[in-house]
Amino acid sequence: MRSRSVLATAFLAASIIARLVWDTLTVNGRNFVDLHVYRDGSAGLADGSLYLFTYAGETDFALPFTYPPFAAVVLYPLSLIPWDIVAVGWQLATFASLYACVVLALRLTGRSTGVHYLAALWTAPAIWCEPVRVTLDYGQINIFLMLGTLLAIYWARRTNGSPGDRGIIAGGVLIGLMAGIKLTPAVSGLWYLAARRPWGALWAAVSFVGTVLGCLLLFPEVTRTYYGTLLGDADRIGPVEEVMNQSLRGTLSRLVGFDVGNGWIWFVGVLVAAVVAFFAWRAVSDLLGILLVVQFLGLLVSPISWAHHWVWVVPLGIWLVHGAGARRPGARAVFAMWVVIAGLGVPWVLRVLDEYGPQPADAVVAVFGAAWPIATFVTMGWLIATRAHRDAGPADDPEAAANPESAANPEAAANPESDGRPRDVVAAAVIDRDRVLLAQRAHPAALAGKWELPGGRVEAGETHAQALVREIREELGAEVEAGDGIGTPVALPNGLTLHAYRARLRSGTPAALEHLEMRWFTAAELRALDAEDVVPADRGWIPDLCRALEETRVRDAG
Structure with a gap:
């Protein structure tokens, strides 16, 4: 066992070193554009210029500070630290957080032995899948938010859902604080409802409201600007029709040739996604499976879901190999589908072709550029189709057999x-x-x-x-x-x-x-x-x- 763990650790170390070498040799390896926005933009909290900031580095489009004011409160200390220290520390913390995410996902599948050995084996290749790779390129915060969400669910797994459970309270508060940093983690409140722990959703809401009221008290102007004017303005985040936007809105916009906005086309797409996700939720019963359905629904319905936001593909792979999903027929095929999509980085390939040629036809971009949403619908459809096999299946289920x-x-x-x-x-x-x-x-x-x-x-x-x-x-x-x-x-x-x-x-x-x-x-x-x-x-x-x-x-x- 010890030699196996040493080899796994060496494999992970080699992967991290290779990534650091990649950063040195490639143009975008250390551009850290989002980290610049976090650090430099949050500095504007002190003088009220937070939402006037635009990153001046080399980017495809202007990058303003698009996060709630509470994010600036949390990230402001970065503006007081020299850039090189921030950059190196952020990258190393991202590696560590990815490893911690894998550990928690394995434990949520029920693993209690060999967890750290398996975590090293999973983390090493996960570093190179498209969402994680681009997250490291840009210095994004996605993996930290995923870690917080998994930690909240891990705390809640040993509770019975009563309002006084410390795991429910702590997890709900953590989700609310993360939603105050970036709104997308708020979708995790649905997990508490779907997993029959509604008090967690309430604590998440209370915590989030607390971040808003606190910022309104301390920084009234920027808070009113964000929640009164900027909230919901997807154009500030980036071009909605950009192929790297893998949300339903981005996918539908590329299919019809214009930004569908929040109109009826988008509404129908969201309604279909919600219905499919509802039946997918009914088709799973383990806590990690429910969480994955919730997170992928959130990625679909968010106006902007850049390819690097789909880091949830890593826990999904673990669930398909080690968790309840592994006991369903076709699990290997579904896992292979995600390995191909995440490994190749289909949106990234299309973007490279668009920049350097040969330029793909619009129809090709529209179809292949929908790789992540299509794979999500295929996976949810598979969950629904294999509902009889969830966790065990009728022949494995003594009580179904008795009834x-x-x-x-x-x-x-x-x-x-x-x-x-x-x-x-x-x-x-x-x-x-x-x-x-x-x-x-x-x-x-x-x-x-x-x-x-x-x-x-x-x-x-x-x-x-x-x-x-x-x-x-x-x-x-x-x-x-x-x-x-x-x-x-x-x-x-x-x-x-x-x-x-x-x-x-x-x-x-x-x-x-x-x-x-x-x-x-x-x-x-x-x-x-x-x-x-x-x-x-x-x-x-x-x-x-x-x-x-x-x-x-x-x-x-x-």
Whole structure:
């Protein structure tokens, strides 16, 4: 393991060094145009010239300070530091933040072992994908904002959504502060609603309003200028029809030959995107999957989504390889599609051809210049089409098997042997002192909100113990050790058999990665549960679980 980690670290170091060499040898490698805007523009906060600033360096179009006044408050200290120190520090911090984003994304998939080794392997090539590469070229803030968003969701994953949860409060406040820096992170408030943690959205709104009111109090003129005059003026950000703008508005504008603005064409496009995203959200249940749907919807509907704003392709790739997305049919094909688009940098290629020739036809630019939105719609369509396979699929889902009417694939349910896998399903009674861990189901609709012992289908070549350890790692992000059986196996209507086993926590803190909530129950609390609040297949085990808990309590007391 140590040698593997050393090799992964060396791979990442080589990638970073190669990037720094690239910066030295190429014209745009260290232009840092956006970083100049952050640093030089925020200096105008003191004398009220913030929104009169325009970057005077070599750019394709004028670059004014286009961010809310709170961004200038946060970035103002940069104007007090020598440029070379700012530039080097920003670039190194971007590398570190990208690595941290990968670590958090892996943990949100349920990974608890080998995380840093895998993070190094992912970060090294991610540095060269188009969104990250251009972010480094321009000194953009996107990766820092992505890190803050992932951190907020990571804090919220172990909460039950109540208003007093510290993870909900801290994450919501962080999202609101980031929205005060750049408005686009505000879309993350939808995650709190979609993940049934609405108090987080409220705290985000309160925090954002706090940034506005604070700036209005301290810097009234620039604050009124931004929120009263400049808000919504996409033309200040750059040419909407520029091929590097991969939003719906940019894509539709290139298709029809003029800026569609906020007219009916754009409105129809946004409506279609919202409907598709809604059904895609309904097709996923894990927290990272929901977050990705929300972020890609935000990229579509934003007036300007430059290619470097699509850094969310990195967590998407991790979700497709290591997360719940990997268990859906066609995941490798979807991943390959994104590797090609992000690796080649299709908008960047079109831009180079436009500048140096041969100049592509307008129709070619309109079609191939829609690479990122098209890939987004393809991915969301794939999520909807593979909804029956989300996280597990009907044949992997003991409760869907126990309730065939909720399964989207009745043929597979009727013939579980057809996939060549064992017909056993395992469930873990994770016991800690005198408590057992139950998880609240997120799907299907007929079982959503009911409590169960977490677990899943045994794969080919696995023992029951191995399957149980793997399922708990994927569903709860914790490592357990399987113990003796509990109760009697339950025969499911489609020919599968459900087995329950004691389990002992070895490492990690269980979190509701694929469930609505998780909670520890004592024997008294188990007996007080209404049978209707427990999934049907697990109801018969309640007396056995209570006895196991009482035996554990007596043994610990002795």
